[in-house]
Amino acid sequence: MMQPQVLSKQRQADSVTLELRLPATLLWFKGHFPEQPILPGVAQLNWVMTFAREELPLAAHFAGFDVIKFQQPLLPEQQVTLSIQWLQDKNKLLFSYQVGEFQASSGKINLCP
DSSP states (O other), rough: SSSSEEEEEEEEESEEEEEOOOOOOOOGGGGOOOOOOOOOHHHHHHHHHHHHHHHHHHEEEEEEEEEEESSOOOOOOEEEEEEEEEEGGGGGEEEEEEEEEEEEEEEEEEEEE
16 A cells, blocks of 8 residues: 555645545555654655645646655654645645644645646
């Protein structure tokens, strides 16, 4: 399994917020630190792009990123909140992953048409 379990989602015109559960059986966790599996940053970026394409009127593709901060690891069986905002005029996605009150990661993804 490559995708998290979507518990709920709230969509606006240019943003979406998803409540996700990270099953321990996700392929992303296998081999990414055997003693303490963590969700790799590439998986987090992949999910931002996947959910943005599914939920927002987005036709652009990943072109890179300006800023990405990983402040807290995402662990198996955690429940996380993923917030994505599309800045159409700047062709950027802003995102953050939260675990409870704590921000786990955040960033700005550049898009190309």
